[in-house]
Amino acid sequence: IPRLGLKRIRNQLVEQFRCLEQQSESRLQLLQDLQDFFRRKAELQLEYSRGLDKLAERFSAKIRSSREHQHFKKDQNLLSTVNCWYLVLNQTRRESRDHATLSDLYNNNVIVRLAHVGEDVIRLFKKSKEIGVQMHEELVKVTNELYTVMKTYHMYHTESISAESKLKEAEKQGEKQIGKANDVSTSLLRHDDRQQRRSSVKKMEKMKEKRQAKYSENKLKCTKARNDYLLNLVATNALVAKYYIYDVSDMIDCCDLGYHASLARTLRTYLSAEYSLETSRHEGLDQLEGAVDAMDVRGDKHRVMDMHSQIFCPPARFDYQPHMGDEVCQVSAQQPVQTELLMRHHQLQSRLATLKIENEEVRKTLDATMQTLQDMLTVEDFDVSEAFQHSQSTESVKSASSDSYMSKVNVARRRANQQETEGFYFTKFKEYLNGSNLIVKLQAKHDLLKQTLGEGERAEYGTTRPPTLPAKPRRMRKPRPCSVFNQKLFNGNMEAFIKVLTDWPLCGPSLNSMWSLSVCLNVTRKGSVCLSGLEKSKFHKAKFQGCLCIKCSQTLVAWGLLMTLMPML
Numbered sequence: 001i002p003r004l005g006l007k008r009i010r011n012q013l014v015e016q017f018r019c020l021e022q023q024s025e026s027r028l029q030l031l032q033d034l035q036d037f038f039r040r041k042a043e044l045q046l047e048y049s050r051g052l053d054k055l056a057e058r059f060s061a062k063i064r065s066s067r068e069h070q071h072f073k074k075d076q077n078l079l080s081t082v083n084c085w086y087l088v089l090n091q092t093r094r095e096s097r098d099h100a101t102l103s104d105l106y107n108n109n110v111i112v113r114l115a116h117v118g119e120d121v122i123r124l125f126k127k128s129k130e131i132g133v134q135m136h137e138e139l140v141k142v143t144n145e146l147y148t149v150m151k152t153y154h155m156y157h158t159e160s161i162s163a164e165s166k167l168k169e170a171e172k173q174g175e176k177q178i179g180k181a182n183d184v185s186t187s188l189l190r191h192d193d194r195q196q197r198r199s200s201v202k203k204m205e206k207m208k209e210k211r212q213a214k215y216s217e218n219k220l221k222c223t224k225a226r227n228d229y230l231l232n233l234v235a236t237n238a239l240v241a242k243y244y245i246y247d248v249s250d251m252i253d254c255c256d257l258g259y260h261a262s263l264a265r266t267l268r269t270y271l272s273a274e275y276s277l278e279t280s281r282h283e284g285l286d287q288l289e290g291a292v293d294a295m296d297v298r299g300d301k302h303r304v305m306d307m308h309s310q311i312f313c314p315p316a317r318f319d320y321q322p323h324m325g326d327e328v329c330q331v332s333a334q335q336p337v338q339t340e341l342l343m344r345h346h347q348l349q350s351r352l353a354t355l356k357i358e359n360e361e362v363r364k365t366l367d368a369t370m371q372t373l374q375d376m377l378t379v380e381d382f383d384v385s386e387a388f389q390h391s392q393s394t395e396s397v398k399s400a401s402s403d404s405y406m407s408k409v410n411v412a413r414r415r416a417n418q419q420e421t422e423g424f425y426f427t428k429f430k431e432y433l434n435g436s437n438l439i440v441k442l443q444a445k446h447d448l449l450k451q452t453l454g455e456g457e458r459a460e461y462g463t464t465r466p467p468t469l470p471a472k473p474r475r476m477r478k479p480r481p482c483s484v485f486n487q488k489l490f491n492g493n494m495e496a497f498i499k500v501l502t503d504w505p506l507c508g509p510s511l512n513s514m515w516s517l518s519v520c521l522n523v524t525r526k527g528s529v530c531l532s533g534l535e536k537s538k539f540h541k542a543k544f545q546g547c548l549c550i551k552c553s554q555t556l557v558a559w560g561l562l563m564t565l566m567p568m569l
Helices: 003-064 066-074 081-181 191-255 260-292 296-307 338-377 394-402 408-453 496-504 508-514 550-565
Strands: 519-523 529-535 537-542
Touching: 003 081, 003 191, 003 260, 081 191, 081 260, 081 296, 338 408
Parallel strands: none
Antiparallel strands: 519 529, 529 537
């Protein structure tokens, strides 16, 4: 491995730490931004909560000071529209409390969680960096050892190559000496030359042996160095591969330990708070929607009239006020006014028939106009969901809203039609009221004349019964006082009745006249019972001229009844 490769690996290790440090800083910056965001949002939620509370309290105080509230407080029979208004205020107060709760959750829950996540990021990065530094030192150590072993191998291999070249050179020189010796005949050489040649050959052989030994030694060292180098190379490659494939990923995982889970829990807390806010809002809106659906025009009208019964209660009927002792209190149909009354009765009858037909037509027109007006007022133009559709282009939303049902042109046209229909309706309503009032007055006169003239009894003969003068008013008699004698005679117990009779004392004069009277029952056709004295088989009214007191007279009557009923029993 070249020296440049080792330097590149070391640079990579340094850049890895720098990258992880930048990643941690970016996470810390993200967490800090989230904390600032939720802190500011908590302030806005609190301000919004206070604003809603002030708004609701302003109108609630206005309601509490009104007279209608005092009446409603007694009998909780609210008008449907007022109930909707109260529910709107309750929903506003509910939203105020919910937004205050949301602000508290942001400050004391979400922001605290984000701060804890930031502390975890710093602590985990420091620990991961310590482990990474140790791993980097191990890699540097292994690569340095590899570089050293490589240099040793290169050195021994160079020496081996040099020894091999020297050995080959010695072998070539030896071959040359042998070749020369073989070319020249030994017989032709002198003794000294033969000795010299022999010594040179021996020298060449010794040098060859020496170089052979040196070559073998260098080759052995080169082989060992190569083996060490190859072993270290495999180990280094394995360690480097493990580091880049597994250790770096594990080290990043150590830096990320719990970061995503903690941040997810924090954001889920935020989601839970927002969803809970929406749930609470929907619950309040559902109550308001139920109240809106329960709006009752007739019920509100009846409640208003019941609450103000004194001013809506019909007044007392006007009584006839006679003048100067005039006792006639009915319409007189005697001659000479009978003919005039008959003519007037027939005129009223024909006039009433015409007016009823005309008023019925006006009523039909009024009902049709009311239906048209109801259709205008109950048109379903309250769906504004299109305004909350988020698209990629805001221009599409604006164009859709400009062409919607609530555009200025459509609103102006609808209001003009509504006002025109309302004007026509009130015109017809006024005409209908005038006609119905006239009919009621004429009908009352017609009914009185009909009763006076007796049109109802002999209409089939085309004649009327002779009218009579109205009866004079009779003097009112005072009613008799109620009896204190509470015992039953009929449908009662006879023994108890006789026992009670024996307990009542009679005064002296009553004892002498008690047996001189007998009593019979005269049951009239109307079912009333009268008591009369019996004298010579003729009934006449008994006259007790003050001879009996109240108790004695009651006892006397009871004894008379008893004596009369004894034969029947």
